Amino acid sequence: MKNYIKPDEWNIIEEGFDPHLNKISESIFSIGNGRMGQRANFEEAYSGETLQGNYVAGIYYPDKTRVGWWKNGYPEYFAKVLNATNWVGIDIRIGDETLDLNNCKVTAFKRVLNMKEGYLTRSFIAENKNGKAVKVIAKRFCSIIDDEVGALHYQLVPLNFENIVLSVTSFIDGDVKNEDSNYDEKFWNEVSKEQDKNTDYLLLKTKKTDFDVCTSARSTILINNESVSLSPVMSEKYLGQTVKVNVKQGDVIDVYKIVSNLTSENHEKQVLIERSKQVIDQASAKGFEQLLKEHSDAWAVKWQESDIVIAGDVAAQQAIRFNIFQLNQTYTGKDARLNIGPKGFTGEKYGGSTYWDTEAYCIPFYLSTAPQEVAKNLLVYRYKHLQKAIENASKLGFKDGAALYPMVTMNGEECHNEWEITFEEIHRNGAIAFAIFNYVRYTGDESYLSEYGLEVLIGIARFWKQRVNWSTEKNKYVMLGVTGPNEYENNVNNNWYTNTLAAWCLKYTVEVAEIVKEKYPEQYQNVILNANLNAELEFADWTKIVTNMYYPYDENTGVFLQQDGFMDKEQILVKDLAAEERPLNQKWSWDRILRSGFIKQADVLQGMYFFEDDYELETLRKNFDFYESRTVHESSLSPCVHSILAAKLNDEQRAYEFYLRTARLDLDDYNNDTEDGLHITSMAGTWMSIVEGFAGMRVRNNQLKFSPFLPKQWDSFSFTIGFRGVQLKIKITIRQIIITNNSGQTLEVLIFNELYSIPKGEKVISYNGTVV
């Protein structure tokens, strides 16, 4: 746990340079635009600890699998987020000395991530070993308007020397590698490079996958506002523009760099350089300031749609904005081939881009804060991978169109390789179905079901059908050998969450089929044809499973059992665990964790969160008390669900405590792992804690519902959501809920189970039900 980020409502601020924090700050100060992004690596050389990271969405490398012992069914490759060409590089030499903060006395160091306008600045004074000091101010961003474009401005002023040759080289460098390369291999080959009009064009190709990426940079250097002429330099996978000048104290050297990243995913390979020239020309015509202005204006719109305002708690305000900012930097929803990597554009760890996090945690955020298309594209992503999911299942011995979506994927192929996860953590299939349900529940867009959803649901239902087996012993359908979201149990039988989700999927698929059959009869026939569905027979099979599914339950405590045999474990509680034993995943051996009753994230509660209307409040309370006391929350995805459920149980204090656990997870480096990158997907969980937890927002029967409370640490909080064409601002104070409807359309909204009509304008409703 660190505490070095300065509190501020709109900015993330680091003051003073601590090399030990550098990798953490590189993650926190990352910038991105959904199409590309990068860690906050320094422009100038740095020989200290750093994780270099520039990423281009959708560009991956299938790294040969590394396992201790091969198991049949493992994928041969692990598709990895690729570290790509570094485009921020600026080499500064003062005389013979390279400017490198690791070898300088650094003062007045300040890094600021301006979240409101979406850019990163850094300023410092560095004095090298020869006593030569310079002052630097650097500013950069990845444009969310022109999302193939990035730009930076780097200003340097000599403070105490003259008659020394200063050499400045603005470069792009593709000779990079992934820190997590399995066999220490480099993943890029050079295709070609060009230099023209102070501009460098570097065309690289990934090995195996043959993605072409052209990174280009136009460099402009001014000395005291006068442009100087630059000399091109090049070496393997490296291009730059350089100048040597005799400088004197107080001279102002400005470097501007307009950059583009174009990929063969969006352009024909043979025109990549040509198109890059056009993009660079257009962006350069706008210039740095204009690009930044358009970018900032676009951020203003994003904030209008998605901001949460917390009054009376700057740290909380900063944290929630940071989470929203990073989510919006990671995924913009323009491209259904992209998804939300667990580290976004802030690190390479965990490879892949898509986990069940997307469906279970991110979808609600994008549903409420972005145009409907954005969440829809996340669903269409899975639709596009249906055939791969069917292939994936067939590799494991399933048949007849059963689909198992991968645990981790880039292109629809599985790339995880632990049998207990890859083969057994199959609840991901259920989350994908639930996301379809959630999307339709929120948007009312049933046409999605006929066009995409039903086919996916049929594949998933068929998987569950084949994955259960009839137990003559129990006289029920059972599901053996699974791993639930609680990954501190592996290969268990009858994981309550997975059984529950599976039965729900089967039931929902039949329901959806009825809807599509009735409302979209023509498309229904297409789906039947495409999926080769024997509706009568298969629906009957599925319904039989729904009716006869086994759910482990403990008579004594009245709780649903996480899995068969859970009560055989020693029933000790988290409160009895010494502080020095935690986190278990660092302090205990794996087998000890597995044998203990401690829970990484409580999957029974996850299930009760998904299907809350199916359970009495008293049942929820029993299960919550039982599981919360055993849960160590060592998944960043865990506390948000507990927060929402605690809020539902009117336990406001605990709802707030759970919220705190993830809100500043990365800003305060809670788990000592922010240096690897940010926990992008769990950021959506923080948003959920506020909106679904504190504000108690739900969608039921095509209506929004709120059951809010105000955490006593805050003066008020408000958030903006879009719902079926209406944009609402909801403000929660200690006694009132103030709803501002910004659209012309009147909306019916439930507040604490009472229905209110919300026309355009502001409406103030007291918690006691009176309209103020």
Added chain:
Amino acid sequence: MKNYIKPDEWNIIEEGFDPHLNKISESIFSIGNGRMGQRANFEEAYSGETLQGNYVAGIYYPDKTRVGWWKNGYPEYFAKVLNATNWVGIDIRIGDETLDLNNCKVTAFKRVLNMKEGYLTRSFIAENKNGKAVKVIAKRFCSIIDDEVGALHYQLVPLNFENIVLSVTSFIDGDVKNEDSNYDEKFWNEVSKEQDKNTDYLLLKTKKTDFDVCTSARSTILINNESVSLSPVMSEKYLGQTVKVNVKQGDVIDVYKIVSNLTSENHEKQVLIERSKQVIDQASAKGFEQLLKEHSDAWAVKWQESDIVIAGDVAAQQAIRFNIFQLNQTYTGKDARLNIGPKGFTGEKYGGSTYWDTEAYCIPFYLSTAPQEVAKNLLVYRYKHLQKAIENASKLGFKDGAALYPMVTMNGEECHNEWEITFEEIHRNGAIAFAIFNYVRYTGDESYLSEYGLEVLIGIARFWKQRVNWSTEKNKYVMLGVTGPNEYENNVNNNWYTNTLAAWCLKYTVEVAEIVKEKYPEQYQNVILNANLNAELEFADWTKIVTNMYYPYDENTGVFLQQDGFMDKEQILVKDLAAEERPLNQKWSWDRILRSGFIKQADVLQGMYFFEDDYELETLRKNFDFYESRTVHESSLSPCVHSILAAKLNDEQRAYEFYLRTARLDLDDYNNDTEDGLHITSMAGTWMSIVEGFAGMRVRNNQLKFSPFLPKQWDSFSFTIGFRGVQLKIKITIRQIIITNNSGQTLEVLIFNELYSIPKGEKVISYNGTVV
């Protein structure tokens, strides 16, 4: 399955050269002497498929662990059997052409492993692309008398050319690597090399472990029986002696090579070369023929002690001798630091040298066929590793002297890295205790308990004590998260075999403590001190667990359940499995195997084999019928136990069928994996099938017992065993058991539950009980 080895009672014979079989033959024709050994690689160059393998016992390399996902508690290194200096190499050049069977027309090729005398011969005629033909006869062995010495004789005759320069280089080459190197690394560094009197001395050091090994070779080359002078050649890690001669048709070129391998495990590092010179001088003084004679004489003694003679079935005779021969080549019991690698000196696969195979399968063979010291040294090996086993357990969170022996080891440290095996396949601990029991039962040597055994048992007992937990649900002690010998189930609860073995260990430890306390009171005090044992308290704890252990049992079928929840599985049987689905481990994904009820090796039956006196025959029959019908025998260790139990159940036909499954496992390449090396440890299982199965041999109450039958495919079989100073030859015919006592001491022996006195000489007893 192959069928190319010619049947012969004493020899393994391959006729004709098939490059596709070469790697298999390299394994089958391996030679070794317990201290070193090698695959049957060719002396001359070979560019075809080959796995080069020379191995020196006890010399290993800790290869950096390669896993997909790290789990707390994994060992950092996997200690690997090391491919060492190739000492058989002889390079032959005919003019400009290297002799390489891969580029020749090969006729009259014959490889013979003479098991009676313990040497390998190979002969062939090879015609190269230029039409030049030579005839070669090669012979070699690793001396079991001078076990640091190997020798070879390579004779070459030009058949159809003259006036061509023949160049012969006899070399040793340490520039080798392991095929299974995790990161494609070489494991040896050169320390020094010397050449003197036609002799090459190559001193290499292993990286990390710093083992020094000096490989030396004295080469003598004769042309038509006249010695020629040789020129030394050298390069990195390579030394040789070479000669070029103008040969004519019919000239006889003889190469003799006397070789030694000395290691820093047995000599001071600084005198390794000097000592090698002495060894080489002494061996050379004897010369090839004398070395071979002494070696063959020693083999005659080994055969006297361990031979099994089968009349009326050459294939069976060849197979059982092959198994006995390889077991005796692998382990001679002279050195308690050595053990029995799963591949012996025949391949590098599986790394490590010690698995539970040693205790569960190999001990009975060595107990009966070798001096008592041999089996004892296998036990002492584990005693020496007790501290490491305690450290290993403490890494996993156990304490107070609890010991967990590694799943795979060289030096006592764990080197396996699959959590479900490394952390969970803990039954190995029980097998180590059982081996102590078995040794004492067989030898009557209770002093072993006081000197070594009790301390080991205490460590093991403490582990089980901490590994179980009290289930309030079941009101019993349970053991969660284990993998039994049936590795087609992972991470199960209450594996019947492991629970049974654990409770037995606790009970046996208390019993042994009582024996030692009574008979060796002084040593008992030492043990108490060493182990810091609180006898009263700890024994009471252990006994409580013994009394209250939970054993899963199925009321309906009356069988012990392999584990909790086994009856939830679909109960389909092996007979219902289509042939093309097998072997499952090649045809099915891992998760499908795990979820199925199919069993790799039946661990309930393994437990009933160990503790057979605890169960009624009817109980055994029920369990046998239940588990055998579900067992696919995809472990080479499986069929022997089924064979022994079938024999006990008087199912002679099936006893024989199970025997057949392992008897020729490697000779016929049953599992398509002999090319990696031989299944050394399962060979002991074949021996057990005959001696414990067909002959029904047991030790009960300090007496030998036999309940024999003769497989109807055989005319008779006989075997030799040593028992408490007496050597017996037992011959089983269709109606009689003929016992020859070769010692002066009279022995009481049970035959079908009747007691017979066996004085020196031969005694013939009919199955009906009459003495003939």
